[in-house]
Amino acid sequence: MSKRLVTSITLALGMWMTSQPVIAQQILLTNGVLLDPNNQSARKQHLLMDNDQIIGRFDVIPEDFSGKRVDISNKYVIPGLIDMHTHTFGNRAPNTNTENMGPSTTAQVVQHAGVTGLVDLFGNEQTLFEHRRLQQQGLIGGADIYTSLSCLTAPGGHCSQFGETRTIANEEEAAKHISELAQKQADVIKLVSTLGGRLPSLSPQLLKFSVAQAHKYRLKVIVHVHTLADVESAIAAKADAITHLPDDGVVSKSLAQRLSKHGVIVIPTLACDTDEYEFLFSDVLDSNLVKKLTAPRVIEGYRHQAAQMTSEQKHKAQQRTLKYYQSIKNLIAADVVLLTGTDAGNYGTLQGFSLHRELLKFAAAGLTPWQALASATSEPRRFLGKPPGLEVGAQSSVVILNHSPIENIINTQTIHAVLHKGKYIENKL
Ligand SMILES: [Zn+2]
Numbered sequence: 001m002s003k004r005l006v007t008s009i010t011l012a013l014g015m016w017m018t019s020q021p022v023i024a025q026q027i028l029l030t031n032g033v034l035l036d037p038n039n040q041s042a043r044k045q046h047l048l049m050d051n052d053q054i055i056g057r058f059d060v061i062p063e064d065f066s067g068k069r070v071d072i073s074n075k076y077v078i079p080g081l082i083d084m085h086t087h088t089f090g091n092r093a094p095n096t097n098t099e100n101m102g103p104s105t106t107a108q109v110v111q112h113a114g115v116t117g118l119v120d121l122f123g124n125e126q127t128l129f130e131h132r133r134l135q136q137q138g139l140i141g142g143a144d145i146y147t148s149l150s151c152l153t154a155p156g157g158h159c160s161q162f163g164e165t166r167t168i169a170n171e172e173e174a175a176k177h178i179s180e181l182a183q184k185q186a187d188v189i190k191l192v193s194t195l196g197g198r199l200p201s202l203s204p205q206l207l208k209f210s211v212a213q214a215h216k217y218r219l220k221v222i223v224h225v226h227t228l229a230d231v232e233s234a235i236a237a238k239a240d241a242i243t244h245l246p247d248d249g250v251v252s253k254s255l256a257q258r259l260s261k262h263g264v265i266v267i268p269t270l271a272c273d274t275d276e277y278e279f280l281f282s283d284v285l286d287s288n289l290v291k292k293l294t295a296p297r298v299i300e301g302y303r304h305q306a307a308q309m310t311s312e313q314k315h316k317a318q319q320r321t322l323k324y325y326q327s328i329k330n331l332i333a334a335d336v337v338l339l340t341g342t343d344a345g346n347y348g349t350l351q352g353f354s355l356h357r358e359l360l361k362f363a364a365a366g367l368t369p370w371q372a373l374a375s376a377t378s379e380p381r382r383f384l385g386k387p388p389g390l391e392v393g394a395q396s397s398v399v400i401l402n403h404s405p406i407e408n409i410i411n412t413q414t415i416h417a418v419l420h421k422g423k424y425i426e427n428k429l
Contacts, residue, residue: 025050025067025068026048026049026050026055026065026067026068027048027049027050027067027068027069027070027396027419027422027424028046028047028048028049028061028065028067028068028069028070029046029047029048029049029070029072029077029398029400029419030046030061030069030070030071030072030073031044031046031071031072031073031074032044032047032072032073032075032076032077032400033075033076033077033404034047034057034077034390035076035077035078035373035390035404035405035406036079036378036389036390036391037078037079037370037371037373037374037377037378037389038374038377038378038388038389038390038391039389040370042406043057045057045058045059046058046059046060046061047077047390047398048065049396049398049419049422050396050422051396051421051422052395052396052421052422053393053394053395053396054390054391054392054393054394054395054396055392056392057390057391057392070417070424072400072416072417075400075401075402075416076400076401076402076403076404076405076411077390077398077399077400077401078373078377078390078398078399078401078405078412079377079378079381079388079389079390079394079397079398079399080114080115080116080117080143080377080395080397080398080399080418080420081113081114081115081116081117081340081355081376081377081399081412082115082116082117082118082119082339082340082376082377082380082381082384083110083115083117083118083119083143083340083341083342083344083352083355084119084243084267084339084340084341084380084383085119085121085222085243085267085269085341085342085343086106086118086119086120086121086341086342086343086344086345086351087120087121087122087123087343087344087345087346088101088102088103088106088107088118088120088123088128088145088345088351089101089102089106089123089124089345090102090106090345090351091294091295091298091344091345091349091350091351092345092346092347093297093298093299093301093302093347094301094302094304094305094347095300095301095304095305096297096298096300096301097297099294099295099297099298101351102127102131103120103123103127103128103131103132103145103147104131104134104135104140104142104145106118106142106351107131107135107140107141107142107143107144107145108140108141108142108143109142109293109351109352110142110143110293110351110352110355111141111142111143111352111418111420111425112292112293112352112415112418112425112427113289113293113352113353113355113356113415114355114356114399114412114415114418115143115352115355116143116144116395116397116399116418116420117143117144117146117380117384117397118143118144118145118146119146119147119148119187119188119341119384120145120146120147120148121147121148121151121188121190121222121224121243121341122148122150122151122159122162122165122190123147123163124163124164125149125150125164125165125166128145128147128149129147129149129184131145132145132146132147141420141421141423143420144397146187146188146384147186147187147188148181148186148187148188148189148190148222149181149184149186150165150166150177150181150186150190151165151166151190151192151224152165152166152167152168152174152177152178152189152190152191152192152202152210153165153166153167153168153191153192153202154167154168154169154192154199154200154201154202154206155167155168155169155200156199156200157192157194157199157200157201157202158192158194158197158199158201158224158226159192159224161199166181168202168206168210170206171206171209174206174209174210174213175213178210178213178214178217178219179213179217181219182214182217182219186219187384188219188220188221188222189210189214189219189220189221189222190221190222190223190224191207191210191211191221191222191223191224191239192223192224193207193223193224193225193226193230193233193234194224194225194226194227194230195226195227195229195230195233196226196227196229196248197226197227201230204232204233204236204237207223207233207234207237207239208236208237208238210237211223211237211238211239212238215238220240220241220383221237221239221240221241222239222240222241222242222243222267223237223239223241223242223243224242224243224244225242225243225244225245225246226244226246226247226248227246227247227248227249228246228248228249228251228255230242230246231246231251231255231259232255234264235258235259235262235264238262239264240264240265240383241264241265241266241267241339241383242259242264242265242266242267243266243267243268243269243341243343244267244268244269244273244343245266245268245269245270245273245324245327245328246327247320249323250323250326250327250330251327251330251331252330253330253333253334255330256330256331256333256334256336257334259331259334259336260334260335260336264336265336265337265338265339265379265383266331266336266337266338266339267338267339267340267341268324268327268328268331268338268341269341269342269343269358270324270328270358270361270362270365271342271343271348271349271354271355271357271358271361272342272343272344272346272347272348272349272354273320273321273324273348274320274321274324274325274348274361275348275349275354275357276302276305276317276347276348277314277317277318277320277321277348278321279302279306279348284357285299285302285303287353287413289352289353289356289413289415290350290353293350293351293352293353294350294351294353298350325361325364325365328361328362328365328366329365329366332365332366332367333366337375337379338362338367338375338379339375339376339379339380339383340355340358340359340362340375340376340380341358342354342355342357342358355376356410356412356413358376359372359373359375359376359409359412360409360410362375362409363409369405369406369407369408369409370406372409373405373406373409373412376412377389381394381395396419396420396421396422397419397420397421398418398419398420399412399415399417399418399419400415400416400417400418400419401414401415401416402414402415402416415427
């Protein structure tokens with residue numbers, strides 16, 4: 001369907017809604033500028049939401065509206081942010097113990113950073129399954145929990161060093177695990193390729209077989225990559241997305257073009273790979289949002305580490321950071337779709353906050369503010385099979401900002417309030 005057609009249907013529905021009686025308990029956000037990254041439209045309109053859904057957009061407030069009104073004059077509305085790669089056990093930091101949170105607490109914490117959806121790509125399978133069920137039953141709130149439940153890897157491969165996971169040694173095991181995960185309604189399948197690395201990897205043949213198995217159940221596949229050879233293996237296997245950037249070299253222009261041609265999406269997790277270094281030279285950790293969301297000892301752990309780093313370590317980290325930025329620039333030049341994922345739970349990340357860091361890094365590498373916003377909102381929704389933007393029928397998950405992120409993407413951090421599933425949470429920084 002063309003964007004223009006979608007827009008005209010949205011407008012038609014919006015006009016149609018004006019003639020319908022409007023029931024109480026609905027929330028009408030009035031006088032805000034609605035920024036929809038899906039069609040790059042900025043429009044001052046009133047936005048009507050009924051629990052889970054956006055049900056109207058109006059130029060004039062309906063006369064018979066008797067629900068709750070929230071005036072957001074001079075403010076900006078964007079769809080809720082989605083973290084496409086996280087681990088909800090908590091925050092890990094140098095020089096201190098892990099800040100343990102678990103899926104339901106993390107889901108509630110990140111919501112205050114404007115994150116209304118997260119994809120956990122590996123943790124304790126049973127915990128993830130149960131917390132997601134509790135949320136779907138309406139018993140716990142927070143950002144929507146999506147998850148791969150497990151991490152499918154070679155026996156002794158990456159992921160298995162962090163805890164129990166499902167391993168695949170042959171096609172029979174791949175078919176069995178993917179069928180079980182489909183039965184448990186995994187939202188995506190995560191497969192691991194680490195060719196040429198220290199740990200055993202799924203072979204290109206087994207990766208291809210596993211992707212095809214997942215596609216039989218209409219499950220999308222995200223492949224964890226570590227090397228350029230893994231990227232090739234993921235393209236050949238027809239993976240839907242890869243996550244991370246190769247560590248053994250830059251994604252060349254021609255490789256980026258092939259990813260684009262095959263429609264492979266990239267979740268680079270740039271914050272995770274570069275922030276431990278960039279925390280050193282900025283006032284990032286002084287942000288009020290960081291202080292609100294994160295245990296003080298975690299922040300101190302990073303400060304301490306920064307103070308301890310030798311010049312040799314700094315140089316190495318800087319070279320690595322430059323390499324990652326070059327890969328991202330080539331991906332952007334080839335029009336590869338990027339999605340924001342933080343890989344939070346790992347060093348260099350902070351749950352919720354790192355999503356904003358990822359946006360800044362995408363913009364620094366060349367995405368326009370509109371494109372960066374899309375990478376955190378409409379594109380992840382499209383990947384997850386949801387309506388992408390602020391149209392009628394889309395999920396009622398929005399972030400209200402004090403300043404326009406189109407003027408400067410850093411303004412995604414100026415959160416005034418978050419509205420998710422009919423709950424309006426004012427941000428008190
Ligand atoms: Zn990860």
